[in-house]
Every structure is written in C-alpha cells, then in structure tokens.
Amino acid sequence: MPQGTMLEGKVVVVTGAGGGIGRDIALQCAAQGARVVVNDIGASVSGEGGDAGPAQKVVAEIVAAGGQAVANTDSVSEVAAAGRIIQTAMDTYGRIDGVVNNAGILRDRFFHKMSLDEWDAVIKVHLYGAYYVSRAAANHFKEQGSGAYVHMTSTSGLIGNFGQANYAAAKLGIAALSKSIALDMMKFNVRSNCIAPFAWSRMIGSIPTDTPEQQARVAKIQQMTPAKIAPIAVYLASDAAKDVNGQIFAVRNNEIFLMSQPRPERSVHRSEGWTAETVASHAMPALKSGFYGLDRSGDVFTWDPI
Template sequence: MVEGKVVVVTGAGGGIGRDIALLMAKYGARVVVNDIGASLTGEGLDAGPAQKVVEEIKAAGGEAVANTDSVSEASSAERIIGTALDAFGRIDCVVNNAGILRDRFFHKMSAEEWDAVLKVHLYGAFYMSKAAARHFKEQSSGSLIHMTSTSGLIGNIGQANYSAAKLGVTALSKSIALDMERDKVRSNCIAPFAWSRMVSSIPTDTPEGKAEVELIKQMTPAKIAPLAVYLASDAASHVNAQVFSVRNNEIFLMSQPRPIRSVHRSEGWTPETVAAHAMPALQASFFDLERSGDVFSWDPV
C-alpha cells in the first residue's frame, strides 16, 4: 500500500515506532528510522536502537537508513527530513512518534519537567511537520501521522505536561489539515493503547496498578502499525483531520469538541442569573472528572 513512498518514523528504535517502521518497510516504503537512543526520561544517547531496526528492515529485504537527531530543535528536525531526501530523494510521510515522560503531580512539577516533555512531543511534532511541509507542498501530496494520547483527550493523573502536549498535538494536526488541504496534505492523529516504554512507568504497587499493567501488556505495539500504514497510503486520500485510537483489536474514531447544550436569556446575563439559571440548566450535561481508564473501562478484546 505504500510501495515506493519515503516515510520518516521518529522514536522508531523500539516500541510503537519500531513496529510502524517495520510494517511500513514490509509494505514497500523506504524508511528513515529516527531515534536518539535516549532513556524514557530523555537522557543518554545511543545510536544502536535506530541502527538495529534498520538492520531488521534490510534483513527482510527492505530499504532503510538510521538517523539519531533530536526532534526537539528546528535545525535537527530539518536534518531528519534531509536524511530522507539524501538517501531516497523525497519525503511522503512523517510519523511523529518520538516521546518522553516526566510524570509528576502538577503542583510538584518543575519548569524543566514541563519544558522537556513539551519540547519533544509538541514542539517536535511542529518542527518535523514544518520541515516536511514545503516538500509536501511542492509535490502536492503528503501525510502526517501524529501520536496523541487519551491522557490528553480524556485526562490522566500526574501527567499535566504530557497531557497538555498531546492535546496540543491534536490541535496542531487539525490546524495543519486546514492550512494545507488545498496542497493535498493530510494530517491525522492516533491515540495508541500499547505496552511500551511510555506506559511502563505505570505504578504497580497496588492490585489495581498491577491489573492495569497486565491488561496493557496484551496490547502489543504491532497492533498500532496497520492503521499508520493505511494513513500513509493513497487509499487514505479522503481521510484528513481525524483522531483515531487503537486498543488491541479495536479501532475508534474519537470525538472532537462541539457544542452539546446551550442556554439563552434575552436580556443577557448577570452573575446571579448564571448561578440561578445557566448552571442548573447545563449541569445535567457536565462531564465527570474521569481518567482515560474510566472511559475505556472494559477489557481489551
């Protein structure tokens, strides 16, 4: 489905990114495997993970090159796209998958912990997408696939930085889709459920935590890859500005914010009438204070 296309997958040295890179190559894409080889918190550098995935792809008869630049700076994002152009002469798809975690309760979170996560997830998605955009525009084609998270779409505890970044990524994706629709450039999001380093930090010191981890372990990163390959292909030319989620063998189309209820008062509002009229009328439609796990409350199938 992606025969001959050139695809960059960031954070592809392991987990979800690795499986996307492998399946892209299996379906005929030439792949730039990007990974700085850092720890879950973004520390330490190792070229090994990216090169190992390249060797896996080549051993299976595919084409791939490694890149170890960071997505968190504009200049290095340009070098990642430059690797695709130098090796394969074009760029057709970018999968913005690279990520780190610095989990902490909001009131205890440092500015550095906030900045580090936003730089990789949100700034990284912006820098990578922008670096590819002019090439997409020139060739009147291109697909951007961004990894978001239900931590941002719904909510999670101890992840203010990650949740803000991931919800920001969904808004960025929608803006790109609107701005570049006339250039036939598509931008979509996937919120993945899968066992990877990004969820391996879930506490297991309670029975509930242990049970949650065991369920997530059933959801392998390979389950995410088919949707990513499809979104990169010409078969998905009509799919734009959507947010999907993959949970084991389930694919969800996620909602996007829209008005759900309104109240009107012809003479306008005062704080008193807001309290007496507006809030009682709207309260039946309030959303509960839920985490991702509360909304996805059934076992994966």
C-alpha cells in the same frame, strides 16, 4: 515479515522508531514497500542520554527482511535537528511522502510538584517536536502536491490522567496542530491525522504493580503490543487513506475507535444578556446536567480489551 505494496515507492520518516510503537510502524512501513528513515536519539524514557544503536538496529532488521531504511539520530526537539531528519530522507531517497510523529518522553509529576524543566522537556519533544518535523516536511509536500502526516496523541490529553499535565497538554495540542495542518494543507492534497495508542512500551513501564489489582491491570496492558498500532499508521500514510483527513483514532489491542472532537453540547440564552447573578441562578443550573465528570482515561475505557 508480511510483504505488501500499500506504500510502494513512498519515503516515510518515523520518529522515535528505535523501539516500541515507532519500531513496529517502521517495520510495517518497510514491509509495505516504503523506504524508511528510522529516527531515534537512543535516549531513556525521560529523555536523557543518546545511543545510535536502537535506530541502527531497526534499520538492520528492515534490511535483513529485504527492505530499505536509513538511520537518523537527530532530536525532534530542536528546529535545526528536526530539519536534518527530513533532509536525511531527501539526501538518501530524493523525496518525502509521509511523516509519523511518534517520538516522546515522560516526566510524570503531580501538577503542584511539577518543575519548569519537567514541563518544558515534555512540551519540547511532543508538541514542538511534532511541529518542527512537520514544518520541515511541509514545503516538500506542498511542492509535490501530496503528503501524509500521522501524529501520536493520547487519551491522557483527550480525556485526562493523573500526574501528566505536561504530557496531556502536549498531546491535546498535537490534536489541534493536526487539525490545523489538515485545514491549511488540504488544498495541496496533504493529509494529517492522529492516533491515540494503547500499547505496552517503555513509556508506560513505570505503572505501579504493588497490588494484585495493579498487576492484573498491567498484565492486560501488556497484551496490547506495539504491533497492534502499526496497521492504522501504515494505512493513514498510504494513498488508500486519501479521503481521511483531520481525524483522531484510538487503537486498543484489536479495537479501532473514531474519537469525538469538541462541538457545542447545549446552550442557554437570555434576551437581555447575562449578569454574574443570572449565570449563577439560570445558566449553570440549566447546563449542569451536561457537565463532564473528572474522568481519567481508565474511567472511560472500562471494559477489557478484546
């Protein structure tokens, strides 16, 4: 494990850190000098079950490499439990400097077949979870006059994807949550940014591999290891990123993207105002060339990762 000092003296909470992207972020935070709270409930990708083993195993890896870490197995989806995650940092290390909201589950289903439970469970872990954990840290950040949030969003929400209305809604909500935190807390020297990761993990292990084309696609995705995401997460949690706030980045193998945020594209005006008829005859024909297609993430990121 390469050693550095970018996070020396800092305490960082990483949720969903028992495997995948979260594990690599926890490992690299520790390698850069942070004391890490490794949170993971040890559940399946769909959120069932619980096993203290994954979080404790990552802690053991960090300690074996000479770092400091403590395990926590509370759920981000319940407000009291999320509070205990942050309290673990306070009780163990006496402070909190960074929060990486990485915990997530999937319950993919086409919208017209999606159940209330499939909707609710995903929103609770991703959107409520990011809010609960962030809110629990907010007063500590305010009082000490510093802190950094790193949230995981997704191109499924920023762009679109099939069968993920629950996940996409939560992930786009997280991008708005992050921007609001950045605006509300910048006066306390607190920053909030998002990462949309491309990486092979359990979360996307259900992608079908029935055809040669699908197998080739999965083979490419498998090259995008979780370790590729960790460097920017470590950077965003560090003081080196003191001027980076309210941004959305995407990471795909060796590429880092700054993602756009919604802004007006074009406008059309009538001095006498609009009727439904003139909207149909004037406004829509004038605006139509700027309409967005029904793109999915794969339609926008069409080239092979470097």
